[in-house]
Amino acid sequence: MRQKSIAVIVVAAGQGERASVNGDAVPKQYRPIGGKPVVARTVAAFLDVEAVSHVLPVIHADHDGNFAALDLADARLLPPVSGGASRQASVLEGLKALEPLQPDYVLIHDAARPFVPRALIEAVIAAIADNDGALPTLPVTDTIKRSPDGHMVAGTEDRRQLHAAQTPQGFSFERIFSAHRRAAQIERDFTDDAEIAEWAQLRVVMVPGDRDNIKITHPDDFNRAERLLQGDSRMETRIGIGYDVHSFAPGDAVWLGGVKIPHSAKLQGHSDADVALHALTDAILGAIGEGDIGVHFPPSDMQWRDAASTIFLRHAGELVRRRNGRIVNLDVTIVAEAPRIAGHAPAMCAVIAETLGITASRVAVKATTNEKLGFIGREEGIVAMASASVEVPRVD
Template sequence: MGQGEASEDGSGAIFLVVAAGRGARAGDGGPKQYRELAGRQVLTRTLESLLKVAPQARARVVIHADDLDLFRAAIAPLTDELREKIDPPVFGGATRQDSVCNGLEALAAAGAPEDTPVLIHDAARPFVGPGLIFRALAAAREKGAAIPGTPVTDTIKQVAEDARIVGTPDRATLRAAQTPQAFRLGLILASHRAVREDGCRELTDDAAVAEWAGHCVFVFDGESDNIKLTTGEDFLRAEAKLLNNLPDVRTGQGFDVHAFGEGDHVWLGGVKVAHTQGLVGHSDADVLLHAITDAVLGAIAEGDIGAHFPPSDPQWRGAPSELFLRHAVGLVAAKGGRVAHIDATLICEKPKVGPHRDAIREKIASIMQLPLDRVAVKATTSERLGFTGRQEGMAALAMATVRLP
């Protein structure tokens, strides 16, 4: 094992995650730290990567003042254990440098000792690995100021304003800087305060802030996988990387039937659809969500919906079926996998599904945290044959594609 990897658990350390930027270079879609990456938000993945490795550490996230709801949505999928390690967020400033300074001031105001190891990390680096985190924790304690860096493999040219080459640095002396950058709190906070008081121009990273303040900053080994998501192309490559880590592709199928009874609506895919009758069932009788739930459970060989939510249990009487589907998707996530695609078909004469199809797809995508183009919903009749043809009830069948490690 590398230095610090044997026993470092993050005791007393704090991850300061910088998530206040707008991410304009990533294109449309909102701040990049809140965009979905293979079904989960980038910030969700980043916090999970940090806190799972260092169970005794805590995290503080610096966010934009407009993003409080986005932040809450990003931490919601984390386990209760991980969410308990995240302190209330801090609002950032006009620049990244201001945002980090605000975060450090909040740590000091909360009573963190000056020798607290602080790891300052970009929210848009979700692939930070355990080895890198261990090295950063050790460097913060032993060096006081250190950053991860990777060797530069391309030849670097220094150019003038007219594009003339004016120098070729020796690439053996160069490193590409990454995060988490590791410091003792007192050292980096004093450095940021000095830069702020001096009115110094914006510096490119926290190491530059410490250097400007006269401190020696060391470099430890970074990781080539620890990429920062900056452009739309970065997101495409990251998505492909995650899918390549889930090579076990499985398919499950589900089928469900419910009879018509008294009522003035039916629930289809989590959407309330007006009808002259209702569907009879122990829960809300959402035949479509029941079929999809069974398809997901089948793909991971986890029984069927009745095994997880017995109709004999009174607590599920009238329950919304999205609870069942969320549970099934959670079981996939607990195995380190993800649902890749859903294809479902409703079989009925009435009500007509077409006018509600888009709303149903959007609701299912929201429940399962899937992009809309990964949810297909179709409808057909049985040509007036059988119980559906006689309008005695509705049926649904579904196929779920799941990817696992």
């Protein structure tokens, strides 16, 4: 079977004015991070993927000299083409330039995302094999307010249905090229290529994005990018451990890992008594030296009566973000004779990941019994143990 050809369009045609510092005239895509220009890092990320057949930069008409100064050399790197007046127009120019090559698939990526990981690129490529398009997304963790006038709140969006889009966005070349040509004929500004695909009624699937796949837009983003590059020299990894236990009480279901599981009893507690999320929350708080769950949500405070434990977990995750940290991985072990838990573990991982705004691959949930020993063996309650690995800026 013939190997599919995959072309990449790196969109670098903007002026980058929002990222300028003190009137710096160098466009953001040509400014260095760790001694290497942004766009050079972006191009290199795709050339590092063996499945990629061609990489086509789309640049501003006035930036020929800037791009030539990068001195990039690779047989798969095509000569840059000039973009248009908008991102949408620039992508169309790139698609036109690729037409003679007739690639099977095309990935469209913002040059201002220089840290796109190989695994993410490969995940998008794999997803478009069975779909018209694919894009990486991250779950939205903040509460989103709607305000038509930018002043008064008019409503609150359901963030469970909201996802932040990243690039690269991958498509069948012919289908997205056709959609772009038709979109150019109407008076509408599309925010990204996936929106054009949606408008053209193409089938677009989401794949998990990556928190480090940041887009450099404002001056402070360069500082964050430098921190990402410096990695271990500026960051340190901390480990937290959590333990919780709840006894059974009359009821018909238990909450574990944010999932309601039918059972002949419930867990006794002030909140929903989700022993797994309580242990996990304590583990995260412990990793960043923020005490335990009782410090932040005292059981004496009636506002937390029957509260969902995802509230506690989300708060712990927000404290990590406030420290400019990130959650590396989480591991939860639930010890119970009943109910049977293993079959619910994937759903628990998904709830935990969505609550914290991380990928499910960073979460592990395991279950075991106590071999009929002790109060657990007598089915009087459930124990959960958790560990959290958190990366935060180093404090000397």
